[in-house]
């Protein structure tokens with residue numbers, strides 16, 4: 001049984017009494033080393049969940065427990081050692097004049113001693129393939145490189161949980177794939193829990209489990225294959241489905257038997273070969 005690293009217990013949240021409830025009685029758990037995707041229509045509460053996880057916001061009702069600790073005003077500095085977040089716009093995340101200053105910044109804030117900082121800068125910049133840009137000014141980097149540095153800055157804190165909130169949204173397809181490969185590798189090496197908030201369906205199908213938000217409530221949580229089997233319902237709550245899943249649906253309608261829900265081209269081809277040999 002895996003260790004529970006994040007737990008939302010009956011959490012409700014709104015941005016002030018004059019505002020509507022954004023989250024309504026949400027309960028879910030995320031486990032050690034698990035890769036989770038959180039999806040949902042615009043405004044369904046995904047980013048709010050991320051901000052509640054590291055004490056940028058606090059719920060009016062319910063409790064959030066991170067690595068065994070309740071998130072409160074008193075615990076946020078410890079919580080933030082465990083939870084690293086990377087946001088959509090890399091330009092808003094830079095504070096240093098060079099890449100290495102930037103990675104150092106979060107560690108300085110947490111009182112990590114100098115020799116250890118140097119080791120971690122080396123280690124995390126290599127992990128994201130940005131070692132040779134150590135002395136570069138961040139504004140001279142491409143969008144994808146900036147996001148790698150943002151990931152390195154967060155990893156230098158040695159978090160147990162890494163949250164990517166639309167972190168690849170401004171990148172081209174190659175940039176997205178590169179960042180996700182890097183992050184997945186580091187996740188394996190360090191046994192991190194990875195929480196990806198995304199509209200990118202390629203990223204969603206790579207998760208172990210998907211949490212689907214709808215109007216501030218958990219609509220469903222299951223493996224990507226089971227989630228994307230519910231095509232009509234997903235469309236009804238304003239969500240898209242992966243191209244391969246939509247194609248499988250059309251093929252089925254045309255009378256071609258496709259039994260297993262395919263999540264990528266290889267799986268669909270396999271299904272087609274199987275059904276071809278049956279026919």
Ligand SMILES: Nc1ncnc2c1ncn2[C@@H]1O[C@H](COP(=O)(O)OP(=O)(O)OP(=O)(O)O)[C@@H](O)[C@H]1O
Nearest residue numbers: 015019022040041042043044045046047048049213
């Ligand atoms: N600072 C704020 N003050 C008031 N309302 C807010 C604030 N931030 C977000 N909201 C509202 O809370 C709701 C949930 O927003 P949130 O950003 O969590 O949604 P989301 O699912 O991440 O959306 P998106 O996919 O568009 O990023 C929205 O209706 C939004 O307008």
